[in-house]
Amino acid sequence: MLWSSIASFAALTAVVNGQYDGETSPPSYPSPWMRGGNGWADAYQKAQAFVSQLTLLEKVNLTTGVGWEEGPCVGNTGSIPRLNFPGLCLQDSPLGVRDTDLNSAFPAGVNAAATWSTRLMKSRGNAMGSEHRDKGVDVQLGPVAGPLGRSPEGGRNWEGFSPDPVLTGVAIGQTIQGIQDAGVIACAKHFIMNEQEHVRSATPPEYEFSYSSNLDDKTMHELYLWPFADAVRAGAGAIMCSYNQVNNSYASQNSWTLNYLLKNELDFQGFVTSDWWAQLTGVASALAGLDMTMAGDQGLNSGDTYWGSNLTAAVLNGTIPQWRLDDMVVRIMSAYYKVGRDKTSVPVNFNSWTLETDGYRFPESNEDFTQVNWHVNVQDDHAALIREIGGASTVLLKNVNKALPLNKPKSIAVIGEDAHDNPGGPNACGDRGCDIGTLAMGWGSGTANFPYLISPNTALKAQAADDKSQYVNVSNNYDFDAVTKAVTGAEVAIVFANADSGEGYLTIDGNEGDRNNLTLWQNGDALIAHVASINPNTIVVLHTVGAVIVEAIKNHPNITAILWAGLPGQESGNAITDVLYGKVNPQAKTPFTWGKAREDWGTDVMYTFPSDPPQLNFVEGVFIDYRHFDAAGIEPSYEFGFGLSYTTFSYSNLKITKNNPGPYEPTTGMTSPAPTFGTIDYNPAHAEFPPGFSAVPRYVYPYISGPIPTNLPQNWPAHSQDGSPQPKLAAGGSGGGNRQLYDTMYTVSATVTNTGNVKGTEIAQLYISLGGPTDPKIQLRGFDDLILDPGESETFTYEITRRDISNWDTVSQNWVVSAYPKTVYVGGSSRDLPLSGALG
Structure with a gap:
């Protein structure tokens, strides 16, 4: 182990009630070098051969972005002209190709989670990956497991999947497999503890530092790290650091999170990139495990860099050993070969900085005006998948007296701005930075341009x-006279309302990324109440980024149905019409809990901080969302995993079979020494700009100019430059952690029957109680979507792994199965679990 004694664990062993101001992140060095395990062997071998050919400058070029707006993509590494290697193109977003045209706008991650369908999760990933591939993108900047969704007000929760780590873990794993099967590197983000937008980055003069997420080791492992383990296990080629600090060390240079947790314990074999300008040091970040810096410059259009020429100098003067630089580049190129970029790569055929055909190759410098867009249509037949996911992710929360599905009503009134088109078009606001018209995605860098957007009004009118x-x-949400006239006497009135959020660099209606409250926007609550006061058959459709307070809506006698449609993408109107009219039977289950009051969640965004550096203390430990509601005895409006159907289902015949995979064995032994590939020319003169070289202003180059500092003080962290064999971690050794964590301990099955009269899909859910006094009451561990005809039964089966029944032990730094009695529960939601049995 990297720890010298049990006492060294002190900084990691805060008890379940969380961490507090001033907590520190312990050092962990050296940065683990790639070994080519977990299905990476072939890619590793190809990467070694490629990197062995490279000069020092060429290696540095692959680790360093060329600067903001100095290439066609939002992120571009340097090239290797000698080998005809154009560099790497990194492009947003987690729901489609950002900043281009003739691409699709997919449903958001939260909608993918709401389907609870691994098929749809993977298909969505594959379609997005295909579109990125065909635009020439090497790395898709997604999917998202950070934020996990600690607080419902968190601005970017919708980019991810669910505040439950298992649902998010399954979704991120399936999405990664889909993206990478298409021949594009998936970049899981944001690692780690990026749980709100306020002060995620320093905002001088108010705050000189980003907030520090302070949490204990148990919470880290059992909650926030869990889905990233699934991302690594799925073979993710890249992981992006977050802006914030973790226990008062910045995530892009945090040796505990990068070296110890990610690269050592989880055995991550790909490369780690910074978020754009999240890198705040040069040598320190390299030694702490960062492999690539984006956008490459130190700040927006700054023209200087922490790496580039400075990384070249650090290698030449011996501050960064060759093995660390080689490991960075081998990791990058291994990810490239693992997904087959050498076979699937096409030249970049778009430009993030203009939709015009012609523009500057280096827009920040206004140099080299030429053709930059080829307007390649990459949409294929993805509209059908987007529509399917939109319907499959729409949660039916209320349906009184079979108000739905609709069947040729004599008259229908559709009310609300959220049902209608933005008059300026769906892309009128850059990065979707407004709430005008129907809401189909949030705002920020996690967006894509709509090729079109079918509004609910368009589809319902048809x-x-x-x-x-x-x-x-x-x-008009405020023209109550017109609304009154429209809904009076209508057989059915459908009211649409929304709530938006996004990334903190945009402020919409006073919301700086994070939501200021959990109410509906644009007078939505008052609009719904007004319609319901008039029409006795009022149906409410909500397009929201997450939970809103719906207790009054739920209990109103004239509101006969409520649907949550989330952020469904370009086919929004068609998808909701499919559900409203029964062409699609709802299968979705809510991927988060709906509380009755803001205080019910027990967590919140911290909008202002009393100190600098700002301290964000995760005192709730693992108790977020339904775990908190259960522990505190709070009744929600709608529980996690809840969702109605146009049919009904029953559960019976629970069976539990115990397996005997053998005892858990901690990983032991030593690694091999750090390898190097090729040779380094340590002559500084050979690293200077070539004679007559014409440099593009503010473009980041690897060349040095002037003397290189030598005789530097040896004050780098102990072992950070040590390439000798290192002890393996007991909990590590394989992708996602010790391979025996994934042994099958029990096989559980149950019979699910469609007891209604229409075909439907039921999401069978399995929860486990670990039994300890500090454990959540129940925790999701498995699920499946079962498609059943009327009267048909099918067997739901789940294999419980050792990981599923383990707790993290902070002293041994390993997973252990406690002696407390464990119980399995199966049913249709987290509070509808008719079947239970002991795990003996």
Whole structure:
């Protein structure tokens, strides 16, 4: 182990009630070098051969971005002209190709989670990966497991999947497999503890530092690290650091999170990139495990760099050993070969900085005006998948007296701005930075341009025309006179409302990324109440980034149905129409809990901090979302995993079979020494700009100019430059942790029957109680989507792994199965679990 004694664990062993101001992140060095395990052997071998050919400058070029707007993509590494290697293109986003045209706009991650369908999760990933591939992208900047979703107000929760680590872990793993099967590197982000937008980055003069997420080791492992273990196990080629600090060490140079947790314990074989300008040091970040810096410059358009020429100098003067630089580049190129970029790569055919055909190759420098966009249509037939996911992710929360599905109503009134088009078009606001018209994605870098957006009004009007239903619509949320006239006497009134959020560099209606409250936007709550006061058959459709307070809506006698449609992407209107009219039977289950009041969640965004550096203390430990509601005895409006169908289901015949995979064995032994590839020319003169070289202003180059500092003080962290064999971690040794964590301990099965009269899909869910006094009451561990005809039964089966029944032990730094009695539960939601049995 990297720890000299049990006493060294002190900084990691805070008890379950969390951490506090001033907590520190312990050092962990050296940075583990890649070994080519976990299905990476072939890629590793190819990367070794490639890197062995490279000069020092060429190696540095692959680790360092060329600067903001100095290439076609949002992130571009340097090239290797001698080998005809153009460099790497890194491009947002987690729901489609950002900043281009003729691409698709997919449902958000939270919608993918709401389907609870591994097939749809993987298909969505594959379609997105295909579009990135065909645009020439090497690395798709997604999917997202950070934020996990600690607080419902968190601005970027919708980019990820769910505040439950297992649902997020399954979703991120399936998405990564889909993306990489398409021949594109998936970059899981943001690692780690990036749980709110306020003060995620320093905001001088108010705050000189980013907030520090302070948490204990148990919470880290059992909650926030869990889905990243699944990302590593799925073979993710890249992981992006977050902006914030973790226990008062910045995530892009935090040796505990990068070296110890990610590269050592989880045995991550790919490369780690900074978020854009999240790197704050040069040598220190390299020694702490960072492999690539984006955008390459120190700040927006700064023209200087922590790496580039400085990394070259650090290698030449011996501050950074060759093995560490080689490991960075081999990791990058191994990810490239692992997904087959050498076979699937096409030249970049778009430009992030203009949608025009012609523009500057180096827009920040206004140099080299030429063709930069080829307008390649990459949409394929993805609209059908987007529509399917939109329907499959729509949660039916309430349905009184079979108000839904609709069947050719005589008259229909559609009310609310959220049902209608943005008059300026769906892309009128850059990065979707406004809340005008129907909401189909949040705002920020996690967006993509819509090729089109089918509004609910468009689709419902077409359906009404087919049915010969009288149709009226009102878009103004404040014109109650028009609303009153429209809904009076209508057979059904459908009210649409939304709540938006996004990344903190944009402020929308006073919301700086994170939501200021959990109410509906644009007068939505008052609009719904007004319609319901008039029309006795009011149906509410919510397009929201997460939970909102719906208790009054839920309990209103005239509101007969409520649907949460989330952020469904370009086919929004078609998808909701499919569900409203029964062309699609709802299968979705809510991937988060709906509380009755803001205080019910027990967590919140911290909007201002009393100190600098700001301290964000995760005192709740693992008790977020339903875990907190259960522990505190709080009744939600709708529990995690809840969702209705147009049919009904029953559960029976629980069976538990114990397996005997053998005892858990900690990983032991030593690594091989750090390898080097090729030779380094240590002559500084050979690292200077070539004679007559014409440099692009503010472009980041690897060349040095002037003398290199020597005789530097030897004050780098102990062992940080040590390439000798290192002890393996007991909990490590394989992708996602010790391979025996994934041994099957029990096989659980149950019979699920469709007891209704229409075909439907039930999401069978399995929860486990670990039994300890500090454990959550129950925790999700498995699920499956079962498609059943009326009267049909099917067997739901889940194999419980050792990991599923283990707790993290901070002293041994390993997973252990406690002696407390463990119980398995199976049913249709976290509070509807009719079957239970002991795990003997």
